[in-house]
Amino acid sequence: MWARVARLGRWALVGGHRAFATEVCRGGGRVTAEVIAHLERLALVDFGSREAVARLEKAIAFAERLHAVDTERVEPLESVLEDRCLYLRPDNVVEGNCVEEILQNSHRVVEEYFVAPPGNLSLPEME
Amino acid sequence: MTFLFSFFSLDHCGSRLGTKTMLGRSLREVSAALKQGQITPTELCQKCLSLIKKTKFLNAYITVSEEVALKQAEESERRYKKGHSLGNLDGIPVAIKDNFSTSGIKTTCASNMLKDYIPPYNATVVQKLLDQGAILMGKTNLDEFAMGSGSTDGAFGPVKNPWSYSKQHKAKRKEKPHAESEDPDWLIAGGSSGGSAAAVSAFTCFAALGSDTGGSTRNPAAHCGVVGFKPSYGLVSRHGLIPLVNSMDVPGILTRCVDDAAIVLGVLAGHDPKDSTTVQDPFKPFTLPTLTDVSKLRVGIPKEYLVPELSREVQSLWSKAADLFESEGAKVIEVSLPHTSYSIVCYHVLCTAEVASNMARFDGLEYGHRCNIDLSTEAMYAATRREGFNDVVRGRILSGNYFLLKENYENYFVKAQKVRRLIANDFVNVFNSGVDVLLTPTTLGEAVPYKEFIKEDNRTRSAQDDIFTQAANMAGLPAVSVPVALSNQGLPVGLQLIGPAFSDQQLLTVARWFEKQIHFPVIQLQEIMDDFSSVSENEKLPSISLKQ
Numbered sequence: 047m048w049a050r051v052a053r054l055g056r057w058a059l060v061g062g063h064r065a066f067a068t069e070v071c072r073g074g075g076r077v078t079a080e081v082i083a084h085l086e087r088l089a090l091v092d093f094g095s096r097e098a099v100a101r102l103e104k105a106i107a108f109a110e111r112l113h114a115v116d117t118e119r120v121e122p123l124e125s126v127l128e129d130r131c132l133y134l135r136p137d138n139v140v141e142g143n144c145v146e147e148i149l150q151n152s153h154r155v156v157e158e159y160f161v162a163p164p165g166n167l168s169l170p171e172m173e
Numbered sequence: 174m175t176f177l178f179s180f181f182s183l184d185h186c187g188s189r190l191g192t193k194t195m196l197g198r199s200l201r202e203v204s205a206a207l208k209q210g211q212i213t214p215t216e217l218c219q220k221c222l223s224l225i226k227k228t229k230f231l232n233a234y235i236t237v238s239e240e241v242a243l244k245q246a247e248e249s250e251r252r253y254k255k256g257h258s259l260g261n262l263d264g265i266p267v268a269i270k271d272n273f274s275t276s277g278i279k280t281t282c283a284s285n286m287l288k289d290y291i292p293p294y295n296a297t298v299v300q301k302l303l304d305q306g307a308i309l310m311g312k313t314n315l316d317e318f319a320m321g322s323g324s325t326d327g328a329f330g331p332v333k334n335p336w337s338y339s340k341q342h343k344a345k346r347k348e349k350p351h352a353e354s355e356d357p358d359w360l361i362a363g364g365s366s367g368g369s370a371a372a373v374s375a376f377t378c379f380a381a382l383g384s385d386t387g388g389s390t391r392n393p394a395a396h397c398g399v400v401g402f403k404p405s406y407g408l409v410s411r412h413g414l415i416p417l418v419n420s421m422d423v424p425g426i427l428t429r430c431v432d433d434a435a436i437v438l439g440v441l442a443g444h445d446p447k448d449s450t451t452v453q454d455p456f457k458p459f460t461l462p463t464l465t466d467v468s469k470l471r472v473g474i475p476k477e478y479l480v481p482e483l484s485r486e487v488q489s490l491w492s493k494a495a496d497l498f499e500s501e502g503a504k505v506i507e508v509s510l511p512h513t514s515y516s517i518v519c520y521h522v523l524c525t526a527e528v529a530s531n532m533a534r535f536d537g538l539e540y541g542h543r544c545n546i547d548l549s550t551e552a553m554y555a556a557t558r559r560e561g562f563n564d565v566v567r568g569r570i571l572s573g574n575y576f577l578l579k580e581n582y583e584n585y586f587v588k589a590q591k592v593r594r595l596i597a598n599d600f601v602n603v604f605n606s607g608v609d610v611l612l613t614p615t616t617l618g619e620a621v622p623y624k625e626f627i628k629e630d631n632r633t634r635s636a637q638d639d640i641f642t643q644a645a646n647m648a649g650l651p652a653v654s655v656p657v658a659l660s661n662q663g664l665p666v667g668l669q670l671i672g673p674a675f676s677d678q679q680l681l682t683v684a685r686w687f688e689k690q691i692h693f694p695v696i697q698l699q700e701i702m703d704d705f706s707s708v709s710e711n712e713k714l715p716s717i718s719l720k721q
Contacts, residue, residue: 081575089529089574090536090555091567098568105525105572105632111518112588115595122590123597125420125450126649126674127407133449147293151540160538167549 076103087169196220196376197695200433203379204261207253214253214264218246218308221266225310225377227700231333233362233371235271236279237311242266245308252306261436263306268372268381271312272319273424274413275299278309282415283327284317286541286561296413297445298382298424305440310378313368316631317563319384319417320528322392322638323626324367326565332367334360334397334620334664335375340697341663360620360664363393363638366425370397373427374696380437383425386417387520387635388615388642390425391654395615395667398656398696400688402426402434405675406649407452409438410445418527419450421646431655431685435461438677452675459678464686468502473608477513478641484618486660491614494657494668497690498612508608510599513644515592517636520643522576522589528566529573535561565631597648604673610683611671613641615654619664641669651677653684656693665693 077099086092093099145158154161195203195212206212225237249264258264269275272282274292281287295303303309316326324332336342337359346358362371366383370393373381383390385403394401402425409424416422424441428434439458445451474495479488499505537543537557544556562570576585603611616638626634645652651674654667670687672680 077575081578084578085571085574086555088578089570090551091558091562091570092555093571094559094564094567098564098571101568101630101632102571102575105521105568106575108636109518109522109576109585109589112515112522112585112592115512115515115588115592117588117591117595120591120594122587123594124590126597127450127452130407130452133444133446133451133453135446135449144293148539150293151290152538153543162538162550163547163553165550167551169549169551169555 076106090169196224199430200265200379200428200436201261203265204263207264208258210253214246214249214308215243217264218242218266218310221310221377224375224700225372228335228375228377228698231335231362231371231375232330233313233332233368233375233377234268234311235281235283235314235327235329235368238278238309241278242308242310245303245306249306249308259304259306260440261305262302262440265307265380266310266378267302267307268310268313268369268378269299269302270315270319270366270369270381270383272315272384272415273299273312273382274415275309275312278312280312280415281328282318283315283329284561284563284566285328286535286558288328288542290541292413294413297410297447298441299413301440302382302437307380310372313366313372313381315368316365316565318415318532318566319365319386319389320565320569320635321364321631322388322635323361323623324364324393325361325623325626326563326631328563331623332362332364332371333623334362334367335371335696335698336360336396336398336620336664338698339663341659341694343663345661345663358622358624361396361623361626363396363616363620365389365393366401366427367393367397369427370394370399370401373397373399373429375698375700379428380433381427383427384414384417384422385425385646386422387524387639387646390427391615391642391652391667391669392638394427394654395656395669396620396665398665398667398693400428400431400434400656400684401615401654401667402428402431402438402681403645403652404438404442404677405651406646407450408442408456408651408675408677410441410443410448410451412445412447416531418524419531420523420527421649423646431653431681431688432461434653435459435678435681435685438681442677454675461678461682461685464682466502467498467683467686470498470503470683471607471609472498472503472505473508473603473611474505475510475513475603475611475613476507477510478613480617480640482617482637482640483614487614487616487618487666490657490666491612491668494612494687498687501690505612506608508603508606508611510596510603510644512592512595512599516596516644516647517640519589519592519596520639520647521632521636522585523593523647525569525573526576526586526589527573528569529571529577532562532566532570537561568632593647596644600644600648600650600671600673609672610680613669613671615641615667615669617641619660619662619666645671648674650674651680653680655684655688657691659694
């Protein structure tokens with residue numbers, strides 16, 4: 047094993063796949079202000095800082111490496127259990143009636159309703 | 174550094190020098206002791222509670238459920254007195270990672286979003302442990318929402334690796350002694366189940382539940398010198414485990430020896446009607462057979478796992494482990510998993526995409542943190558999420574949403590799913606070619622100091638640290654990290670075994686055989702020494718200087 051490992055060591059250093067460890071940061075210019083605003087609206091999470099946008103750009107650059115893989119005629123894998131039939135419970139009500147438990151963790155409740163602010167206003171533009 | 178490294182010649186999971194003090198025993202041994210009345214559940218529980226207090230500086234626990242634990246211990250004691258004990262786990266202290274729902278006990282996921290959230294139900298795996306009489310000591314610390322590989326990014330502070338304070342490590346550092354709480358060079362516990370690993374490593378419980386999405390059980394297990402087992406996807410219920418990546422998450426088991434992990438798996442595995450991703454195959458708990466002959470075993474060594482970033486020490490241990498299998502008669506074969514270098518990228522895309530979806534439920538309405546803004550639903554949601562999530566979580570949500578945008582969906586998300594199939598097929602091909610189990614490193618190296626770790630951001634660290642572990646999550650395969658030896662710095666190094674889907678029993682059997690060939694040393698922690706020595710005055714104890 048030792049000799050084999052030594053040979054592999056040389057192979058890895060010469061040939062090798064350094065792909066995942068050191069990244070080429072292609073940064074900048076990839077994520078437009080429009081996309082940022084769009085993402086913040088969709089996710090309802092704000093970037094908060096220039097660093098966060100830079101991190102997203104790095105993440106995208108990292109993900110670009112996938113395009114080097116040939117996936118011609120390969121089906122997407124959604125679940126490792128795709129060959130099995132999903133279990134479905136019989137449609138009988140056997141539990142429930144736990145309104146109190148469901149409401150107990152909410153901050154704002156009126157009778158049996160969760161209280162939400164008005165929903166027909168879009169998110170205001172943020173800096 | 175010798176491979177068959179044995180600081181004190183004893184079997185793993187036993188205690189030092191023949192004095193079998195309770196906390197150092199294996200689960201099976203303690204269970205026998207409880208049955209024989211050598212110790213009562215209440216005494217055992219109190220010992221663990223006392224040790225938890227002494228090791229508080231590790232920050233392994235977010236919540237210590239002292240009252241609940243003592244009450245459960247009393248009930249267990251009643252059962253033992255009547256001779257009606259429930260099984261091997263009755264009266265055994267366990268700890269649960271804080272992303273598993275526990276009824277009536279705060280479940281925070283180490284996030285401000287859930288810092289006051291009290292679930293009204295138990296996760297299925299928690300319920301199963303409680304039904305067997307296990308004693309719930311508390312909820313352990315983690316990276317926020319299980320995102321990270323260091324247990325450093327939680328809202329309640331980082332977890333410290335118990336080995337930072339071990340005699341073995343301190344001896345190698347040769348530094349001036351100082352109080353634990355002042356040690357600035359403490360090491361990370363690994364993540365994201367660092368709290369669970371530290372809790373088991375420091376003897377505060379006999380088993381702990383972690384979760385494993387990209388290696389979150391195996392990584393801290395390797396760094397903390399304990400066994401970290403990831404079951405096959407679909408074997409153990411995820412109902413009640415606050416989800417990160419639905420197609421990859423599994424509950425993980427952390428124990429001090431492989432046999433204990435098998436006992437816990439026996440209790441947890443099996444179809445759950447509340448989790449439709451559990452398989453319906455009938456599951457029978459097993460006792461691990463003692464493997465004596467490995468001549469028919471074929472061990473694969475994936476060549477793509479030999480990367481330049483792998484530390485020399487781990488590489489050497491990996492090589493020696495392969496030699497060990499070979500010298501005992503097994504066939505050791507080099508194999509290829511050609512898409513290995515893409516697996517971390519693939520994982521990154523799929524993980525962030527599923528996270529974006531799973532985190533959408535946190536809007537402040539039904540549970541969790543709610544901000545004070547009441548202008549509109551969207552404004553309220555946005556502010557709640559900004560206040561409740563840390564940068565890591567928000568970053569992943571935003572990345573995930575980016576990959577799921579209509580214009581990016583095919584190129585990133587679907588592409589990653591296709592690459593996932595290629596990765597899963599790599600494993601299938603290797604196992605079909607006549608390999609029973611794969612032997613790989615678990616981590617690139619030993620645990621690093623916290624100060625070093627935080628120099629890089631969470632995503633970069635995860636990409637580096639998950640390299641050997643996340644492929645098993647992508648393919649849904651069972652995998653186990655077994656502590657192997659101490660590094661030159663006196664810190665644990667683990668190696669990983671991966672098996673075909675649903676070969677959990679066979680995998681653990683091989684892991685147990687492997688564990689018995691190596692004698693991983695017991696951690697020497699001052700707090701535990703004191704505990705051991707205060708317990709038994711009549712038993713002979715060696716005269717070892719405990720003073721620093």
